Amino acid sequence: MATLSTGSRNDARKHALLRDYQLKTAQHTRLLDGRKYPCCGCNRSVGKDFYMFEATSRATKAHSFMYAGEDCAQTIIQFSASTSTPLVDLPYFDPLTGASRTSRGSGTRPGGSVAKWAPLNRELFYAINLTFLAMKLKPGSTLSKVLETITTNPSQVRPTTAPALNTIIERNLDSTHGSLTDYVNDLRVRNPTMKQYPFTLIRGALKNLSTPPIDYL
Numbered sequence: 581m582a583t584l585s586t587g588s589r590n591d592a593r594k595h596a597l598l599r600d601y602q603l604k605t606a607q608h609t610r611l612l613d614g615r616k617y618p619c620c621g622c623n624r625s626v627g628k629d630f631y632m633f634e635a636t637s638r639a640t641k642a643h644s645f646m647y648a649g650e651d652c653a654q655t656i657i658q659f660s661a662s663t664s665t666p667l668v669d670l671p672y673f674d675p676l677t678g679a680s681r682t683s684r685g686s687g688t689r690p691g692g693s694v695a696k697w698a699p700l701n702r703e704l705f706y707a708i709n710l711t712f713l714a715m716k717l718k719p720g721s722t723l724s725k726v727l728e729t730i731t732t733n734p735s736q737v738r739p740t741t742a743p744a745l746n747t748i749i750e751r752n753l754d755s756t757h758g759s760l761t762d763y764v765n766d767l768r769v770r771n772p773t774m775k776q777y778p779f780t781l782i783r784g785a786l787k788n789l790s791t792p793p794i795d796y797l
């Protein structure tokens with residue numbers, strides 16, 4: 581048998597990932613100072629920009645998070661197009677500046693910009709990204725389902741989305757943090773230029789509910 585080149589060996593690993601795991605795109609973002617993640621099984625670490633996937637083992641049904649740098653992730657998304665469960669690309673979110681941009685990727689929709697999204701959905705998208713970045717969520721939470729709801733219909737505001745995020749944050753708080761903002765402030769220790777996130781629209785949406793919950797943003 582011919583020896584595989586590094587490139588095709590890495591491609592084979594990515595095909596194997598898609599065969600062994602049900603993947604779901606959870607975020608496309610920047611690597612913060614103080615963090616390091618292994619990339620997709622290619623023996624590298626992710627670079628400045630990376631994707632996080634929620635992975636469910638097809639054999640054991642166990643949940644985990646998986647990381648891939650920009651290039652590897654684009655390849656995985658591209659390879660997934662020929663499977664029965666193509667991966668959805670996501671807009672890129674920069675937690676330091678709060679900017680988002682269209683994914684350069686080849687992936688399936690909706691990798692586009694969040695510029696034209698309903699303003700509440702745009703804020704929810706940022707808050708979900710920050711929740712994934714700042715809190716130690718267990719894989720398999722319903723947060724990626726909330727994200728999916730927003731990204732598939734970005735112009736449609738659903739009254740259930742803000743309270744769903746609020747509840748996920750509440751359930752994942754530990755004894756030293758009372759809100760998502762507390763966790764985001766922890767990230768500021770190593771990333772002092774990070775933008776402030778007031779979450780004005782989400783807080784407003786929670787207040788407007790018939791039974792307003794305690795706000796954990």
Ligand SMILES: [Zn+2]
Binds near residue numbers: 621623624
């Ligand atoms: Zn990789």
